[in-house]
Amino acid sequence: MIYFTSDLHFGEMACIKYFNRPFEFSNEGAIQFDCFIRNKYCSLVKDEDIVFFLGDVGSFNVAIFEEIYLNEMAMDDFYEEGSLPDKSIIERxxxxxxxxxxxxxQKILIKGNHDEGSxxxxxxxxxxxxKHYLVFDDFFLCHYPLTERKKEIKPIIYKLKYNYATSPCTSIIHGHSHNKSPYSEVGKTRYNVCVDNPATNYMPVTIEGIPEDKIYEYVSSLSK
Structure with missing residues (x-):
């Protein structure tokens, strides 16, 4: 099976408040929600399935991230040298x-605005x-819904809009909108796969018409 999901925002308490997630507005509530959506996910997805994450898996709120992985012995040395802002970032x-x-x-990440890691x-x-986007026949996969009515200031979104406009796609699979639906536009179909979208029931979803053979070929090429 091929699934799509987005905006899990692991460990982010603010999402409980802003997107009406059904848990207590606290750090404990955020962890409980994380376990809730993980259980939902695991009840559906098997090891052999392909899952596209359309961005914002979780933010550790750091502008720079060392492209190395620190063991417990090395951490204190980095704090002493000031190479990392604070221990909570490593913990997050x-x-x-x-x-x-x-x-x-088999997980693929389409980066969103909260995915700061390398x-x-x-x-x-x-x-x-x-990736920042992928194209499969008529389907354009990216974090943002790329609506025409919304003015953008981020260069990455301008680039994505250009890539979409010059592609043959009329369908966009996206996240970012959470529990709100983007504006409708003639000739374009948008699929909001955010866990907060009531239509997803906090679970990954399938999309009818997706070119499965090309997706299987793409994923197979990643292991070569």
């Missing part, structure tokens, strides 16, 4: 890594590939 990145690593499936960090989390 480790928590996100553990959550993602616990999820079955590509090597996300590979260590268990993602087979990390």
């Amino acid at each position: 990145s480790a928590y996100i890594k553990n959550m993602i690593s616990s999820l079955p499936g 590509n090597s960090y996300y590979r260590d989390c268990g993602f087979l590939d990390i």
Whole structure:
């Protein structure tokens, strides 16, 4: 099976408040929600399934991230040298890594605006590939819904809009919108796969018409 999901935001308490997640607005509530969606995910996805994560798996709120992985003995040395802002960032990145690593499936990450880690960090989390967008026939996969009515200031979104406009795609599989639906536009079909979208029931979803053969071929090429 091929599944799509987005905006899990592991460990982010603010998402409980802003997106009406059904748990207590506290750090404990955030962890409970993480376990809730992990259980939902694991009840559906098997190891052989392919899962596209359309961004924002979790934020550790750091502008720079060392492209190395620190063991407990090395951590204190880094804090003394001031190479990393504080220990909580390491703890958050480790928590996100553990959550993602616990999820079955052949996982692909389409980066979102909260995915600050290096590509090597996300590979260590268990993602087979990390992209800003992918194209499969008529389907354009990216984090953002790429609506025309919304003015953008981020260069990456301008680039994604250009790549979408010059592609043959009329369908966008996206995240970012959470529990809100983006504007409808003539000639475009959008699939909001955020866990907060009521239509997903906090679970990965399938999409009718996706070119499965090309996706299987793409994933197979990643292991060569």
